[in-house]
Amino acid sequence: MISPYIVIALLAGYFAILYIISRYTAGSGDNEAFFSANRNSKWYLVAFGMIGTSLSGVTFISVPGQVSVTGFSYFQVVLGYIVGYVTITYVLMPLYYRLNLVSIYGFLEQRLGRQAFKTGAWFFLVSRSVGSAARFFLVMSVLHLAVFQGLGLPFALTVLIGLALIWLYTYQGGVKTIIVTDTLQTGAMLAALALSITLIASYVGKSPAGLIAQVMASPKGQIFFWDWRTPDFFFKQFVSGAFIALVMTGLDQDMMQKNLTCRNLREAQTNMLSFTGILVGVNFLFLVLGGALWLFAQQEGLALPAKLDTFFPTIALGYLGPLAAITFLLGIIAATYASTDSALTALTTSFCIDILELNKRPTQTASVRKRVHIGFTAVLFVLVLLFNAFNQGSLIKVVFTLAGYTYGPLLGMFGYGILTKRAVRDSWVPAICIAAPIICYGLDAYTKTIEGGYKFGFELLLLNGALVFVGLHISSIGAKNHPQLTKLA
Numbered sequence: 001m002i003s004p005y006i007v008i009a010l011l012a013g014y015f016a017i018l019y020i021i022s023r024y025t026a027g028s029g030d031n032e033a034f035f036s037a038n039r040n041s042k043w044y045l046v047a048f049g050m051i052g053t054s055l056s057g058v059t060f061i062s063v064p065g066q067v068s069v070t071g072f073s074y075f076q077v078v079l080g081y082i083v084g085y086v087t088i089t090y091v092l093m094p095l096y097y098r099l100n101l102v103s104i105y106g107f108l109e110q111r112l113g114r115q116a117f118k119t120g121a122w123f124f125l126v127s128r129s130v131g132s133a134a135r136f137f138l139v140m141s142v143l144h145l146a147v148f149q150g151l152g153l154p155f156a157l158t159v160l161i162g163l164a165l166i167w168l169y170t171y172q173g174g175v176k177t178i179i180v181t182d183t184l185q186t187g188a189m190l191a192a193l194a195l196s197i198t199l200i201a202s203y204v205g206k207s208p209a210g211l212i213a214q215v216m217a218s219p220k221g222q223i224f225f226w227d228w229r230t231p232d233f234f235f236k237q238f239v240s241g242a243f244i245a246l247v248m249t250g251l252d253q254d255m256m257q258k259n260l261t262c263r264n265l266r267e268a269q270t271n272m273l274s275f276t277g278i279l280v281g282v283n284f285l286f287l288v289l290g291g292a293l294w295l296f297a298q299q300e301g302l303a304l305p306a307k308l309d310t311f312f313p314t315i316a317l318g319y320l321g322p323l324a325a326i327t328f329l330l331g332i333i334a335a336t337y338a339s340t341d342s343a344l345t346a347l348t349t350s351f352c353i354d355i356l357e358l359n360k361r362p363t364q365t366a367s368v369r370k371r372v373h374i375g376f377t378a379v380l381f382v383l384v385l386l387f388n389a390f391n392q393g394s395l396i397k398v399v400f401t402l403a404g405y406t407y408g409p410l411l412g413m414f415g416y417g418i419l420t421k422r423a424v425r426d427s428w429v430p431a432i433c434i435a436a437p438i439i440c441y442g443l444d445a446y447t448k449t450i451e452g453g454y455k456f457g458f459e460l461l462l463l464n465g466a467l468v469f470v471g472l473h474i475s476s477i478g479a480k481n482h483p484q485l486t487k488l489a
Contacts, residue, residue: 004147006322007329014188014333015165018181022169025177031358031369034174035102035349041179041261043271049182050258050275051282052189052338054249056135059286060189060335061142065308067290068297072223073232078283080241085276087242088250089269091418096256097265103353104256111417112472113426119433120413121354124253125347127406129376132343133383134402136162139336140384142313146329159384166341167377171370174345175257185338192331193285196316199324200292204299215291236459243461247407251414254346340380347376401460405440408464409433416469422476432471440464 032038063074096104105124109117136159144158170177201211215221225232249255262268293315297304300319305311316328351372352358358368413433416424440463444456456463 004150006326007143007147010326010330011333014330015169017184018165018169018337021181021184022173022177025173025180031352031366034172034176034345034366034369035257035353035359036175036261038176039261040263041176041258043262043267044274045179045183046258046262046268047271047274047278048186049179049338050186050255050271051278052182052186052335053255053258053342054275054279054339055189055282055286056335056339059283060193060332061138061309061312063283063286064290064293065311067220067287068294068304068311069308070232071220072287072291073225073237075223075284075287076225076232076234076237077241077244078280080238080243081245082276082280083238083242084245085249085272085279087246089272089276092250092256092414093259093268093272094265095418096260097268101260102359103350104251104253104260105350105354108413108417112413112424112429115426116413116417116424116429117354119430120410121350123406123409123433124251124350125355127403127410128252128254128343128347129379129383130402130406132340132347133380134387135336136340136380137384137387138309139332141388142332143329145313146317146325155388156385159381163377163381163384166337166344167373170341170345171373174348175261175342178341178345179258179261182338182342185334188334189331189338190282192327192334193282193289195327196324196331197285197289197292199320199327200289200296203320204292204295211292211295212288214295215288218291218295220291220294240459240461243411243465244403247411247461247465248403251407251410252346253350254343257346257349258342344373344376344380347379348373351376404460404464405437408440408461409436409468411461411465412436412468412472415465416472420473420476422473423479424472425475425479428475429472432475433468436464436467436471439467 066074095107099107099110101107103121105117105120108120140155140159140162143162144153144155148158149155169181197211198208201208204211204214206214224234225237226234228236259268259271262271289312293312296302296315296319297311302315302319305314313328317325348369352369356368356372358365409432413429416422440456440460443463444460447456
């Protein structure tokens with residue numbers, strides 16, 4: 001096991017670099033820079049930095065662990081991402097730029113009404129808070145086990161230190177800072193991924209190319225699954241992947257906030273398409289890494305752990321030597337902090353713009369924004385501790401299951417607003433969006449009790465969105481058209 005003092009030195013140096021970057025990029029630290037980076041970001045920086053934001057520590061740990069059980073089936077989901085990202089590029093982004101939005105939920109106010117706007121914002125705040133806490137918990141668990149537990153520190157203090165470091169380099173510059181820091185962190189994550197594959201290849205006596213070939217030829221290298229009765233059925237995974245990308249990127253303020261900082265629509269679309277190509281390749285390499293870990297375990301006679309999220313950490317920290325351990329820790333730190341710092345900024349932005357409507361006040365006070373930023377740091381802290389108390393199994397499944405319940409209403413509202421020209425009864429929208437996830441949960445629980453019954457997976461998201469869509473259509477019967485809403489539709 002690597003010395004905890006080496007890891008602490010690595011962390012100190014890493015965050016010193018991030019803090020220095022934040023000091024140079026924050027500028028005046030006003031709200032315009034924090035929320036939209038003055039709409040002057042370079043598209044290639046945004047595209048590269050979004051890789052780290054999209055993947056996070058969950059991908060770094062959970063995806064390789066899942067390969068030992070499900071093979072490369074996750075790549076079917078990744079292929080579906082392409083459809084979702086292309087839809088975002090040519091449908092959603094032109095809309096967002098035309099409306100000159102800072103928060104994407106402003107579309108719901110202009111198209112469906114004020115209650116829809118507030119409901120969409122609250123669903124994002126809940127979803128992103130819980131999802132980001134789950135991702136952050138995963139990495140804090142590894143760091144605590146590898147470093148801080150040996151020093152006698154409680155897990156809560158480990159989490160507090162981790163979040164305080166994020167707050168320190170994001171509170172002033174916001175999205176203007178994280179576009180640069182996430183670019184650096186994505187580079188560190190990809191370097192760690194490549195080096196991890198190379199190190200495992202050397203341990204099993206292969207070149208990296210030879211290792212990839214061996215992984216693809218192994219029982220775990222299967223990509224496509226055609227049995228419609230299984231959860232890994234191709235079309236089920238592919239369609240789910242398309243909608244996961246659509247909602248968790250295109251309807252998510254965290255991911256879209258960076259896109260909206262580009263200078264114009266054309267650059268933002270170039271950014272999105274470049275991001276798509278890189279992301280597909282990177283996900284494939286994570287699956288290769290998972291296959292390599294399985295081959296290593298087979299060679300060494302290692303049993304699979306009960307919790308698959310511990311598979312990669314166990315081998316990297318306990319069997320491959322100090323360089324592999326340092327590489328692994330650097331990778332998950334970079335991946336998770338690229339995701340969490342972005343989420344914290346987006347949560348602050350959405351609450352300030354959508355809930356407090358700070359942009360409509362005569363004077364936008366930075367002090368209010370900073371207090372909100374501290375508040376969401378505290379929210380993430382509490383949620384991480386709750387995950388520590390109740391977590392079981394693989395977090396990649398937890399994150400996607402939560403997305404099905406919380407992003408479904410956003411899918412339904414945006415879908416209805418874009419695909420129809422009908423007005424809705426705005427006062428009905430909150431009740432519709434709360435009822436749909438409850439119905440989905442009941443259906444999922446009921447079908448699990450039936451022997452041989454249907455088992456819901458990622459498609460729960462589609463059912464949730466469809467219920468909201470139908471509910472909004474029912475509410476539109478007899479609803480009065482509003483000139484502003486009709487014109488936008």
